[in-house]
Amino acid sequence: MHFMKRVLIGVAWPYANGPIHIGQVGGCYLPPDIFRKYNKMKGREVLMVSGSDQHGTPITVQAEKEGMSPGELAEKYHTINKKAIEDLGVEFDLFTYTMHPRHKEVAQDIFKTLYDKEHIYMDVMEIFHCSHCTRFLPDRYVTGTCPRCGAEDVKGDQCDECGLLLDPQDLHGPKCMICGSEPELRESEHFFLRLSGFQKKLEDYLEDKDFWKSNVLNFTRGWLKEGLKDRPISRDMKWGIPVPIDGYQDKKIYVWFEAVIGYYSTSIQWGERNQRDWREFWKDPDCRHYYFLGKDNIPFHTIIWPAILMGYDEELNLPYNVPGNQYMKFQGKQFSTSRGLVVSLPDVLEMFDADAVRYYVSSVMPELRDTNFSWEDMVDKNNSELVGNLGNFIHRVLSFTFQNFGEVPIPGEMDEMDRSVLDFIEMTVEKVSDCLEECRFKDGLRSILELSREGNRYFNDRAPWVEVKKDRDRCGTTLNVSLRIVKALSVIATPYLPNSMDELSGYLGLDSDWHNRTWDQALEPLHEGTHLEEPKPLYKHMDMDELFPEKRVLSSLKQLDLRVGKIMDVKDHPDADKLYLFTVDLGDEKRTLVAGLKPYYDKEELMGKKGVVVANLEPAKLRGIESQGMILAAENEGTVSLVISHGEPGTNIKGTQRGAGMISFKDFLKYELVVGEGADGTVKAGGTYETVGGDVRAQSLVAYLQDEKAFVLEDDTGPVYPHKPVPPGSKVR
Numbered sequence: 009m010h011f012m013k014r015v016l017i018g019v020a021w022p023y024a025n026g027p028i029h030i031g032q033v034g035g036c037y038l039p040p041d042i043f044r045k046y047n048k049m050k051g052r053e054v055l056m057v058s059g060s061d062q063h064g065t066p067i068t069v070q071a072e073k074e075g076m077s078p079g080e081l082a083e084k085y086h087t088i089n090k091k092a093i094e095d096l097g098v099e100f101d102l103f104t105y106t107m108h109p110r111h112k113e114v115a116q117d118i119f120k121t122l123y124d125k126e127h128i129y130m131d132v133m134e135i136f137h138c139s140h141c142t143r144f145l146p147d148r149y150v151t152g153t154c155p156r157c158g159a160e161d162v163k164g165d166q167c168d169e170c171g172l173l174l175d176p177q178d179l180h181g182p183k184c185m186i187c188g189s190e191p192e193l194r195e196s197e198h199f200f201l202r203l204s205g206f207q208k209k210l211e212d213y214l215e216d217k218d219f220w221k222s223n224v225l226n227f228t229r230g231w232l233k234e235g236l237k238d239r240p241i242s243r244d245m246k247w248g249i250p251v252p253i254d255g256y257q258d259k260k261i262y263v264w265f266e267a268v269i270g271y272y273s274t275s276i277q278w279g280e281r282n283q284r285d286w287r288e289f290w291k292d293p294d295c296r297h298y299y300f301l302g303k304d305n306i307p308f309h310t311i312i313w314p315a316i317l318m319g320y321d322e323e324l325n326l327p328y329n330v331p332g333n334q335y336m337k338f339q340g341k342q343f344s345t346s347r348g349l350v351v352s353l354p355d356v357l358e359m360f361d362a363d364a365v366r367y368y369v370s371s372v373m374p375e376l377r378d379t380n381f382s383w384e385d386m387v388d389k390n391n392s393e394l395v396g397n398l399g400n401f402i403h404r405v406l407s408f409t410f411q412n413f414g415e416v417p418i419p420g421e422m423d424e425m426d427r428s429v430l431d432f433i434e435m436t437v438e439k440v441s442d443c444l445e446e447c448r449f450k451d452g453l454r455s456i457l458e459l460s461r462e463g464n465r466y467f468n469d470r471a472p473w474v475e476v477k478k479d480r481d482r483c484g485t486t487l488n489v490s491l492r493i494v495k496a497l498s499v500i501a502t503p504y505l506p507n508s509m510d511e512l513s514g515y516l517g518l519d520s521d522w523h524n525r526t527w528d529q530a531l532e533p534l535h536e537g538t539h540l541e542e543p544k545p546l547y548k549h550m551d552m553d554e555l556f557p558e559k560r561v562l563s564s565l566k567q568l569d570l571r572v573g574k575i576m577d578v579k580d581h582p583d584a585d586k587l588y589l590f591t592v593d594l595g596d597e598k599r600t601l602v603a604g605l606k607p608y609y610d611k612e613e614l615m616g617k618k619g620v621v622v623a624n625l626e627p628a629k630l631r632g633i634e635s636q637g638m639i640l641a642a643e644n645e646g647t648v649s650l651v652i653s654h655g656e657p658g659t660n661i662k663g664t665q666r667g668a669g670m671i672s673f674k675d676f677l678k679y680e681l682v683v684g685e686g687a688d689g690t691v692k693a694g695g696t697y698e699t700v701g702g703d704v705r706a707q708s709l710v711a712y713l714q715d716e717k718a719f720v721l722e723d724d725t726g727p728v729y730p731h732k733p734v735p736p737g738s739k740v741r
């Protein structure tokens with residue numbers, strides 16, 4: 009293997025226009041931190057840099073929304089995000105910001121140098137201009153429909169939904185973001201990066217990059233294959249770094265051209281602050297450069313940034329690897345700060361320990377394809393893997409040894425089973441190391457869990473609780489071997505779970521600061537006789553009901569199968585005065601229902617109406633005819649009203665579950681369904697209930713009450729509601 013002495017890690021610059029969300033953590037903040045910690049433990053010098061991206065239209069657009077200046081907004085979110093990143097245990101050697109004067113100076117120097125070398129030139133181009141607002145509309149000041157995926161209200165620089173990079177002119181139905189009117193194209197002078205001039209050089213650069221991840225490599229090759237086009241890198245804006253060319257200082261440098269320069273300017277700042285020579289990281293060919301980012305940023309790091317570096321100074325190191333990730337989505341959709349679909353990092357860290365977050369995010373990192381973040385999955389993985397596997401193994405070994413020996417026992421003679429465990433440790437340490445060298449973080453974590461699973465198996469097979477009574481020496485050997493697994497875990501899991509591995513090292517009588525831990529220590533046995541500390545469990549069990557009480561309402565609704573049913577036919581029951589026989593269309597099946605609606609509705613009134621059917625009610629004979637379910641109605645002192653829906657027949661009411669097990673009528677009556685009125689996030693239904701789901705803008709609705717909370721029943725079209733007016737609080741069954 010190539011001996012690497014130094015590593016530079018560049019991490020994509022987060023826009024300071026909102027708190028960092030959990031999707032970004034999985035996409036580009038946690039992976040570089042794991043990589044950095046690993047490299048440190050391997051004894052390499054590491055410089056990891058990034059900072060807040062404080063320029064560009066994302067900042068000015070949000071600043072207008074929050075009623076503050078772009079500078080104030082950028083300061084605000086820089087502070088919030090820097091703290092959240094630190095709280096997660098992510099350590100930068102320098103996390104700065106693009107408003108920093110040193111960055112401005114370096115960015116302008118690079119722009120000017122490229123201009124002097126004719127890698128940048130001036131030309132006239134057409135830009136959207138709003139005659140109503142009398143201003144040019146750069147990037148995000150234009151919105152429209154994405155030409156690729158059809159998403160609406162897409163911003164003019166990029167589609168959040170599918171990741172397509174855009175020029176505002178590409179949008180269908182472009183509108184001025186400020187006033188909504190249709191903009192027109194006007195000519196304006198701008199500066200262009202002559203990317204076409206770097207075509208050959210970039211092709212050569214890519215030649216030996218076969219080891220890149222396929223998504224990154226294919227994306228980059230695609231751009232090169234199409235032929236590189238020169239790109240405008242100035243904007244008509246007030247906010248940003250002025251173009252350093254006489255007569256054009258009113259124009260600003262395009263935020264993406266300028267932000268990538270931050271890797272370089274921050275390294276210089278780091279050198280100045282620490283009296284170190286930053287050139288060791290930029291001009292020594294033995295220093296490898298890794299860049300971590302989400303897929304939307306790939307071309308800026310594999311095409312534009314290398315071109316800037318090549319044009320500026322031939323001696324500078326180019327990106328060695330760009331392990332760009334896909335998207336981590338939430339409920340199948342792309343997280344988006346501007347669309348309010350956000351699980352923010354500060355919020356998540358208020359609810360959970362940093363290592364629990366790091367664990368879950370590591371296990372669903374979008375390394376090769378888009379992945380999904382969900383609370384249910386997080387709770388599930390935390391309980392079954394982190395607590396149930398890793399935490400459980402470590403704790404049972406530590407507590408059993410502490411109670412019975414109080415120190416690291418002396419191993420006796422090892423047998424086949426012991427030796428195969430020691431081999432397994434060695435193999436795992438090597439495997440995890442290989443994974444981390446290649447930035448395959450999910451595979452690394454999986455191998456770590458396999459080791460603790462193996463440990464659990466060994467511990468069970470040996471049954472030291474039996475051995476300790478029969479053969480104390482043999483028990484000592486078992487515990488010594490088990491502790492060697494624990495020791496190895498405390499080292500190889502450190503890049504992922506630094507806080508809990510620090511705590512664990514303390515229990516083992518070792519240095520509890522990971523900065524003093526080295527990778528090679530994974531295979532060093534603990535010193536016999538080392539005094540052990542009384543251990544506490546490293547991880548906490550999570551309880552979905554406690555964390556998300558509103559989902560508890562949903563989870564009990566899952567035992568109901570409520571579907572939209574269309575009444576296709578109404579007949580009189582041959583043997584009963586008050587009963588009708590309905591034929592109801594449930595989408596993929598038709599059912600016969602017997603309902604007591606005859607005194608309240610004419611047949612014609614009911615024909616064709618869509619109602620809500622309890623589809624998993626045990627069939628019951630009513631006066632000799634079997635009813636295969638029940639249609640919901642509200643009743644109040646002599647009035648009975650069908651509950652109406654506008655959805656497609658067969659659609660499930662949200663929160664209920666198609667194919668739920670059969671329930672008896674008696675069980676169904678335990679569900680408190682009532683008519684209500686919606687107002688300000690509450691439902692009035694006799695009393696006033698806090699709403700934990702559903703749209704409450706409807707005046708009349710049906711709510712499910714549980715634990716003094718209300719969940720509004722709705723289908724895709726909105727809440728279901730009583731057909732005739734009945735007072736709030738009326739029962740529905």
Ligand SMILES: [Zn+2]
Pocket residue numbers: 154155156157158159167168169170171172
């Ligand atoms: Zn799109």
Ligand SMILES: [Zn+2]
Pocket residue numbers: 138139140141142184185186187188189
């Ligand atoms: Zn306008």
